């Protein structure tokens with residue numbers, strides 16, 4: 001490794017960071033993380049922190065997951081790459097697809113299409129949805145619906161269904177045929193409704209209204225996160241996802257669950273769909289599928305959708321989509337080891353218990369610090385604090401103040417993620433009660449110094 005002086009001096013000089021302004025990265029060089037162990041990371045100065053971000057919602061099993069590391073290194077020695085485009089495959093993807101079919105059976109999903117990550121998966125799911133309708137003779141079903149505040153990755157189709165202007169405006173025009181409906185976000189919504197159940201019903205009514213307005217026979221799919229993540233952790237009322245499933249079924253619209261964050265235990269259930277008791281038609285998974293150690297993803301397909309493709313005799317079901325790294329043998333080896341370890345450790349159960357502790361602790365912080373306008377969570381280990389300069393007007397806190405909370409919390413030994421006026425927490429699912437206490441006390445310090 002280069003010396004810390006070299007790293008600090010060159011930080012952000014020659015690379016552009018994703019989701020950052022290049023000038024901001026130059027003015028405020030990023031923290032340089034050089035080691036990870038358990039649920040902790042270490043920066044270039046040797047400062048050790050509990051990673052309350054869990055990498056980027058993906059390092060569910062922490063940084064010392066030996067089975068995944070071993071699987072990657074032995075697969076690199078045995079077969080570092082081969083493609084699974086038509087005509088060839090590898091042993092790992094065959095085994096992994098079988099394991100995933102078992103894992104996702106309660107969600108009604110049985111076939112896997114492998115990708116290199118979440119954005120790739122979203123793109124594939126949206127394409128397969130259109131293709132499904134074409135095979136069935138409904139070629140006019142090409143539109144997509146999604147929620148405002150939703151995040152579906154960075155590719156152009158994914159950005160088109162994205163519900164956050166920050167990821168759209170500078171890249172417009174985006175894809176035609178994508179329409180958005182209000183999110184079940186109790187703190188701010190166009191209905192001025194604070195009751196979660198009533199808001200869920202209003203949001204569902206807006207979905208149905210939009211479907212009728214567009215004409216159901218033009219809509220291919222609704223894509224949705226079971227708990228909105230990057231948009232600021234927005235858990236819907238428990239009636240929302242079942243209601244959405246019912247509306248999609250009523251109008252012949254496919255339901256795509258974007259579970260890039262929620263698959264593999266984060267909500268306290270093994271999938272976000274199962275958490276709400278719904279079965280999607282397609283599901284996008286990535287991130288924790290390899291514990292973040294290798295870029296990989298799997299789009300899961302329901303029996304009913306799969307049969308339409310597999311029984312096609314017209315040739316329309318030939319899949320004209322795929323990535324060089326689809327089904328990468330090293331990624332697949334990592335995913336096999338990761339899935340075994342995820343189940344062995346029963347991390348979903350820990351996520352539920354620790355998530356409740358974290359959520360309760362954050363609510364106590366809200367009672368103490370006026371700057372916290374809203375606390376969201378209660379569905380496993382994904383929580384957010386929305387910071388405001390005034391609780392009545394709900395004016396978002398300024399960048400400098402939230403930056404100060406971030407810095408003091410960092411110095412107190414906890415890494416948190418700032419996104420707009422939200423603090424987002426998504427720690428590894430293996431965290432202990434002591435780690436939760438440390439996250440809360442570091443945040444308390446951060447707020448106390450304002």
Ligand SMILES: Cc1ncc(COP(=O)(O)O)c(C=O)c1O
Nearest residue numbers: 117118119151152153258260261
């Ligand atoms: C719900 C959701 N979908 C898609 C993506 C995109 O995944 P990736 O960054 O792996 O391309 C993300 C990333 O955070 C996500 O949270």
